[in-house]
Amino acid sequence: MENCKTIHTELLKALESVNELKGKSHDEIKAKLDKIAEILLTKTKIVRMPKVKELRELELKEIEYYITDIEFYLYCKNHKDNITYKRKCEVAGEWYLHLSGVDIAFKSENIDFKQETKDKNIKWGIDDDSFFGGILLRGIKAKDGKTLNGKYLDGHPILICYELFNKTNMYNLPILEEDNSRSNLEIVPGKRIGVSKNSEFATKPYRYTLKESK
Numbered sequence: 200m201e202n203c204k205t206i207h208t209e210l211l212k213a214l215e216s217v218n219e220l221k222g223k224s225h226d227e228i229k230a231k232l233d234k235i236a237e238i239l240l241t242k243t244k245i246v247r248m249p250k251v252k253e254l255r256e257l258e259l260k261e262i263e264y265y266i267t268d269i270e271f272y273l274y275c276k277n278h279k280d281n282i283t284y285k286r287k288c289e290v291a292g293e294w295y296l297h298l299s300g301v302d303i304a305f306k307s308e309n310i311d312f313k314q315e316t317k318d319k320n321i322k323w324g325i326d327d328d329s330f331f332g333g334i335l336l337r338g339i340k341a342k343d344g345k346t347l348n349g350k351y352l353d354g355h356p357i358l359i360c361y362e363l364f365n366k367t368n369m370y371n372l373p374i375l376e377e378d379n380s381r382s383n384l385e386i387v388p389g390k391r392i393g394v395s396k397n398s399e400f401a402t403k404p405y406r407y408t409l410k411e412s413k
Contacts, residue, residue, distance in 0.1 A: 214291035236407035244378040248371030268338025300356025302333030
């Protein structure tokens, strides 16, 4: 069974380079996010194999999705976006599942956690050198129009998580592949959804959609 595809080198290098943004200006950070958004929205597809039952029946047709809507979240020196979910991801490009949906994560640095003995809650240890964050998938579109759960996936991050990871196993975890068939599409930046207006980053254009999906 072939599910070992060529690494999306351009995307991986871009994700790994995000950690160079520590201490950089907002303009420098935005320029980097613009580049990654371009790669994800116009040069990438998500691929996963079918459900376990279909695997047993040897119906091995891959399911492909295009990414249509993303939001960036980043906490680092000079850019402490406090609504970013804390996480400890060891490599760039990890899938990070959380209460809102799923992120393509950046590599975390200088962040750890400990379990409090009194109330059993997890307390994260972060400081000025901490670095973590990722890219929330807000919209994906099945290439053939057929989703596994039959749901409308644009603007529903948690349903995207279910779509990509329900009934997965070692054979059919989703992977990111290069696909340049949409390189002519226009990307539209805008402010993220649901961010408190009291946040320093509330109006930052860290959401990216395609003009066709607006």
